[in-house]
Amino acid sequence: MQEINAWLLNDHDFYKGAELYEKYGANSFFKKLLTSAGPTPYNVSKLRAELEKLAPASPATEEIKPTEAVTLPVTTQQPATAETAEKAAPNQKDHARYLFLLQRRNDIVMQLDRNMAILDLSNDKNVLFQTAKQVLRLHQQKEEIWSLIDYYQEHGTFEIIPEPEKPSREKEMQQIYVSLSKARKRLADPEYKDRAKTEKLIADKLRRLEELKGGEE
Known part of the structure; x- marks a missing residue:
């Protein structure tokens, strides 16, 4: 993966970086986002952060951090109309999905904590092998969910926003x-x-x- 280090140090071309993430990255949602939305400010910043995680000098595994409380914005409720109800429906659906993902993220973090405890305490080779596989699977799920949560917090929707027309x-x-x-x-x-x-x-x-x-x- 030395080519990732080379990109981080010298290149920074978005499309080359996207090719590197397609080759080495594991987050399917972010791969789709890179392809569909292109070099938006969010994607450019997120791509660099993700490639920094994959760079050879980075730790092999990400430290599991304590779950942080999420503060949701307070909105003023307006009288409902047919038009506002039609617009609100997708937002309510996305918001419900967002809350579900927050809970799912918390569940996965707890599962990872339990499995890490098993790895520390067990001497059974089969148990250690199966638990290690589950840790890897859960870690990948956690990364996918974090990307979805991060995207929603940045854009207020799960809809992938197409690449805008390139300005002069x-x-x-x-x-x-x-x-x-x-x-x-x-x-x-x-x-x-x-x-x-x-x-x-x-x-x-x-x-x-x-x-x-x-x-x-």
Whole structure:
């Protein structure tokens, strides 16, 4: 997988990265997302994060972290109409699926904890073998579910959004400047919590900006 390290260090071409994930990645939902939606800002950032996990220097297994509480947005209920009811139906269906996935994620984390305890305590080779296989299967399921949850939290839907029409270089640069300005304002707030994600967003935007400036020559 040294080609992943080479991509992370030198390349950053979205489509080459997508080919690497198709070759080495295991998350079927994210593979479909890369193919269907293309280089959206979400996909570009997520692709880099997923390839960093797969890079040879990364740990062989991901540390299982304690489940974090999920805060759901509070919405103001409006009087129902035929039009709003029609629009709300898919959102309610997606939201119900989201809640189910949160519960399923928690169940899998508990199953993984139990299986890891078995691996620590058992001396039976057959039990260890079967438990290890189940741990691998559960870990892959957890990754799939995390991707779905992450996508819903980012987009508010499970529908895969098609790749938008590619903007001109000037327009894309203008959009990046606006995005950088908003991100830096968020970081200027001392009470802002999601700093790591925003700092990574800024780094990705600056990298893309340099690529666009290089294309002006």
